[in-house]
Amino acid sequence: MSARLLEVSGVWKGFDDHPVLRGLDLQVDAHQAVVLIGASGSGKSTLLRCINGLESVDAGRIVLDGDVEVTDPDIDLDLVRRRVGIVFQSYNLFPHMTVIDNITLAPRKVARVRAAQAQDEARALLDRFGLAGKADEYPDRLSGGQAQRVAIVRALAMQPELMLFDEITSALDPLLVGEVLDAVRDLKSGGLTIVMATHEMGFAREVADRVCFLQDGIVREQGTPEQIFTDPQEPATREFLARVFG
Amino acid sequence: MVYQDPVRLALSRRRARRNAWVGMGSLVGFTVVVSLLVSRSPGWPIVQETFFSREEFIDSFPGLLKAFMLNVKIFLIAEPLILIFSLVIALTRTLRSPIFLPLRVLATLYVDIFRGVPTILVIFLLGFGVPALRLQGVPNSPVFWGTAALVLSYTAYVAEVFRAGIGSVHPSQRMAARSLGLSVLQTNRYVVLPQAIRNVIPPLLNDFISLQKDTALVAVLGPIEVLRQAQIDASSTFNYTPYVGAALIFIALTIPMTRFADWVQTRMAKRQRAGGIA
Secondary structure, three states: OOOEEEEEEEEEEEEOOEEEEEEEEEEEEOOOEEEEEOOOOOOHHHHHHHHOOOOOOOEEEEEEOOOEEOOOOOOOHHHHHHHEEEEOOOOOOOOOOOHHHHHHHHHHHOOOOOHHHHHHHHHHHHHHOOOHHHOOOOHHHOOHHHHHHHHHHHHHOOOOOEEEEEOOOOOOOHHHHHHHHHHHHHHHHOOOEEEEEOOOHHHHHHHOOEEEEEEOOEEEEEEOHHHHHHOOOOHHHHHHHHHHHO | OOOOOHHHHHHHHHHHHHHHHHHHHHHHHHHHHHHHHHHHOOOHHHHHHHHOOHHHHHHHHHHHHHHHHHHHHHHHHHHHHHHHHHHHHHHHHHOOOHHHHHHHHHHHHHHHHHHHOOHHHHHHHHHHHHHHOOOOOOOOOHHHHHHHHHHHHHHHHHHHHHHHHHHHOOHHHHHHHHHOOOOHHHHHHHHHHHHHHHHOHHHHHHHHHHHHHHHHHHHHHOOOOHHHHHHHHHHHHOOOHHHHHHHHHHHHHHHHHHHHHHHHHHHHHHHHHHOOOO
């Protein structure tokens, strides 16, 4: 039994009277990979954004590492965000900076790492994800797959304890999905704790320690990939999977 | 090298040559017709004498150029101040925290008022009003107050340009920066503003061009800049050639600026088309 890294309990979040999360609970242990599946609008993205404080919750608690309460209104969210990395569907690289500057910006300005050291670390990460030649390119010169891997490296450069992936392959050409998923696989085998929202069911099945099916703002069913994909208990889960696998 | 079938290549070259000739011919024809119309008009000899006199031009031009240095000086002092103040105003208007409400209200009021009042009125009000107060230690030079009025008036416009630029940066950029742990200030400094400023360079250049011309408005307060000098020359000889000379000086400065602004704009449009979402 490893340590609990993330504890989400009873989280509510709505936008303009439209509830998205309705008392959602989720536990993630260190070094686990938890995959969130569910239809669009089921609350996957909103949950991820609440976890690193990009959205404030209406009710409930999100606790990181047993002692840092993300949902505490008085907490310094910048400190939380250093420990929780997030990668978005649309990459969101900074178009006016080269790849290496995109990656070293936060280490230099937030973590106060010396420029030379930040650069060395960034180059090592680029190398690890097959992007060695791209350090001095601008984002508009990258393919979608390369851009998304740079976004992953940018989040990794802050050495987060928890990594959130928000449908990171949904905007990609099908031919480029593989290289991004390879990067996630690499991180998983390196022992990073991951919470990932995805529509890639094959990948979920292969990489996840646990799969959570979200519906109407709660975790409707969760279990090992085996349980969820071969023997789902809830009718809603069955229906969702039947639609996905057609 | 892009391959093109030789027949099509020859055809497109022929077409380009023909277009060049047609354009040239049309331009020459138009110029001839207009100059004939003007020079055949009954009043032309008198107009030519009063507006395009060679001797008057030669006499007045050096003095105009010298006076124009004051316009250049006003412009060079006003422009950096306008850039700094307007950026501050624009940023103030984007602050969301309730603590800054008074600042936000002030900034909004300022922009509303100074965008609504004609620049020449601001120049009159400041240039004649403030020195009349006879305050201790306050300069009463018309150049000072004329420049101050230009700064006040233009800052309101340029602040709106900057605000539009800040608004043009997609919210996901801000979110990405914040998610990496950057503070609001750092996010503005390193992520939002560089992109915002780049997006508004063409409209900014436009306002620069406008300001170069509007330095002539300071003439109403009396300092001898180029328009005032032309006025003096014209009233002593009853010949308007100095006005034409002053116009030529402005054009000589603004046309390169305008071409440069166009060039920047097309280059940025190209880049944007080449860039994807990134």
